[in-house]
Amino acid sequence: MRMNVVVTGASRGIGLEVIRQFLDNGHTVFCLTRNTEALKSLNAADLHVQATDLSSVESMKESVAFIRSRTKSIDIIIHNAGSLVNKPYETISYEELERVYKVNVFAPYYLTQQLLPVLGTETRSHVINISSMGGFQGSAKFPGLTAYSSSKAAVAGLTECLAEELKDKNISVNCLAIGAVQTEMLAEAFPGYVAPLSPLQMAEYIFDFALKGHLYYNGKILPVSSSTP
Secondary structure, three states, rough: OOEEEEOOOOOOOHHHHHHHHHHOOEEEEEEEEEOOOOHHHHHHOOEEEEEOOOOOHHHHHHHHHHOOOOOOOOEEEEEOOOOOOOOOOHOOHHHHHHHHHHHHHHHHHHHHHHHHHEEOOOOOOOEEEEEEEEHOOOOOOOOOHHHHHHHHHHHHHHHHHHHHHHHHHHHEEEEEEEEEEHHHHHHHHOOOOOOOOHHHHHHHHHHHHHHHHOOOOOOOOOOOOOOOO
């Protein structure tokens, strides 16, 4: 069955590989990302790219209108976009903290809300929030990542709330708390660290979970990690 999929933050790393997985398997993808250049090489008829600043309400409104003008049904949303600042707690500015929370927490909250009219209309929709082991309760925490890790913990709480709110609307909501994957963001957080997994390996897992995970889970925060970091 062909699925209509929304993916945020997909110009590099895991997000880009996730898009490739869906396209290669015959699905339609709506990609919301700041950097659209990296996606031009995919040259796929089933890929619809919209330049989006997830820290801007107006930009997100335009992107929602873009999606809803092209489809009446969304089967999967993968909130993959992330913002990170790696600085000592006492030096992080309000503006830096605000941007991290806007991208990591407010955007998944708002985009899901605004796309509700096209969710769960034909099949049971699956909303996936990509979190981090850094935001998983009881996991190891690291200096310099207070804004990022606390925002990812908020994403986990948001997942549980939305799963309860939307369970009667034919929508499942789950959260994947991802461990170390060799991405540019990991390099920003842990310079020099070599992760055990590649973006492609993690993307293959996310792709499979997006298609089948809602059959087994709803409102769950699931650690996907062989190493932290």
